[in-house]
Amino acid sequence: MKNVLVFPCGSEIGLEIHRSLANSIHFNLIGASSVDDHGRFTFANYIGGVPLVDNDNFVDSIRQIIEKHDIDLIMPAHDSVVLKLAENQSFLDATVVTSPKRTCRTCRSKILTYEALRRLVKTPVLFAPEEVKSFPVFLKPDIGQGSRGASIVNSRDELECRLENSDGVLVQEYLPGEEYTVDCFTDRHRKLRFVGGRKRARISNGISVNSYEVLDLRFTDIAQSINDCLHLRGAWFFQLKERANGDLVLLEVAPRIAGTMALFRMDGVNFSLLSLFDALNLDIEIIRNNQTPEIDRALAARYINRFDYSNVYVDFDDTLIIRNSVNALLMAFLYQAKSKGARIVLLTRHKLDIFESLDKYCIARMVFDEIYVLTEYEPKSKYVNKGGIFIDDSFSERLEVSSIQGVKVYSPDAVESLLDWTS
Numbered sequence: 001m002k003n004v005l006v007f008p009c010g011s012e013i014g015l016e017i018h019r020s021l022a023n024s025i026h027f028n029l030i031g032a033s034s035v036d037d038h039g040r041f042t043f044a045n046y047i048g049g050v051p052l053v054d055n056d057n058f059v060d061s062i063r064q065i066i067e068k069h070d071i072d073l074i075m076p077a078h079d080s081v082v083l084k085l086a087e088n089q090s091f092l093d094a095t096v097v098t099s100p101k102r103t104c105r106t107c108r109s110k111i112l113t114y115e116a117l118r119r120l121v122k123t124p125v126l127f128a129p130e131e132v133k134s135f136p137v138f139l140k141p142d143i144g145q146g147s148r149g150a151s152i153v154n155s156r157d158e159l160e161c162r163l164e165n166s167d168g169v170l171v172q173e174y175l176p177g178e179e180y181t182v183d184c185f186t187d188r189h190r191k192l193r194f195v196g197g198r199k200r201a202r203i204s205n206g207i208s209v210n211s212y213e214v215l216d217l218r219f220t221d222i223a224q225s226i227n228d229c230l231h232l233r234g235a236w237f238f239q240l241k242e243r244a245n246g247d248l249v250l251l252e253v254a255p256r257i258a259g260t261m262a263l264f265r266m267d268g269v270n271f272s273l274l275s276l277f278d279a280l281n282l283d284i285e286i287i288r289n290n291q292t293p294e295i296d297r298a299l300a301a302r303y304i305n306r307f308d309y310s311n312v313y314v315d316f317d318d319t320l321i322i323r324n325s326v327n328a329l330l331m332a333f334l335y336q337a338k339s340k341g342a343r344i345v346l347l348t349r350h351k352l353d354i355f356e357s358l359d360k361y362c363i364a365r366m367v368f369d370e371i372y373v374l375t376e377y378e379p380k381s382k383y384v385n386k387g388g389i390f391i392d393d394s395f396s397e398r399l400e401v402s403s404i405q406g407v408k409v410y411s412p413d414a415v416e417s418l419l420d421w422t423s
Contacts, residue, residue: 030047
């Protein structure tokens with residue numbers, strides 16, 4: 001099994017890498033970040049306090065992590081980190097999973113990208129500030145990511161104001177049409193193996209949070225032109241936007257994983273896994289179901305609960321079974337608790353045969369170390385010991401157990417806080 005360092009692991013890119021590789025039997029993930037963020041709640045093996053990428057000690061810190069944790073491969077999860085690690089590959093005893101440094105350097109600058117590709121694909125018209133004759137125009141940093149520093153400018157006064165305290169900002173034509181991301185994979189032989197376009201239907205902070213596949217032969221033509229010009233390897237993507245006349249204009253190229261590559265991962269194209277195998281000089285194959293779903297992303301809550309318990313007491317009706325369906329999240333927690341050595345005890349006032357009901361819902365009896373069917377007025381606290389947790393939909397049941405035994409009590413909606421989400 002190869003050890004893979006993901007940095008910064010809490011970025012949307014890092015989190016997608018984790019989702020792609022967490023269940024792989026071939027790779028062990030180690031996440032690292034400069035700032036404690038969501039990566040701490042996601043990566044079971046987490047390293048905090050790494051110097052920022054522009055810190056003089058950054059490369060030395062990465063080298064120390066490589067040596068201490070026996071790192072084999074590094075997956076950069078931020079554009080600046082991609083370039084920094086690619087430029088320092090010769091000083092690192094681990095393979096940086098990205099394209100060659102010259103390509104990374106070109107892709108980090110929009111000006112360099114446009115200069116390299118403008119004879120092959122359409123690129124935005126750029127203006128010197130004094131050349132702007134009509135508005136709106138679009139301002140975007142030459143080196144940046146997402147939508148940071150980007151804005152539509154509608155007047156001369158606004159343009160002068162925006163440029164007054166801004167360095168390295170490009171003034172370019174305003175593109176009013178649809179925006180697309182095209183996800184690609186190029187193998188170590190420089191063969192373009194996958195091209196998949198998706199519409200950036202809803203964007204938040206520069207991140208595509210709603211997306212679905214769009215079929216357009218122009219995507220493949222543009223991808224091939226870029227691939228022929230730049231030495232790309234592994235996962236990469238480019239973004240396009242339409243002019244009013246429908247022309248597709250290149251916005252940027254990035255030699256890394258994109259967070260919303262998850263869309264095609266759901267159809268069998270695991271870009272992170274493919275990139276790692278290719279980096280190990282292994283031949284890859286891609287199988288698609290050609291049934292790509294629509295993806296919609298939102299903030300998700302993850303929790304760390306710092307307490308121990310030896311017993312889990314759980315109710316059946318309206319807790320383990322809700323609206324005639326198994327509470328899958330609660331079952332996941334019970335399996336997780338059992339794997340950590342906790343005793344699982346079912347406490348129920350179920351009016352039917354509990355064993356027949358368990359069989360009906362395909363819940364194995366052996367999940368439970370003990371099963372108690374109580375009478376209508378028998379207190380559940382009678383069967384609860386200290387050092388346990390109690391899960392029940394009934395407030396009166398939780399109040400009685402909490403008052404008598406002093407254990408922590410949870411309703412079904414709070415079960416997600418009990419799960420260990422790291423892997």
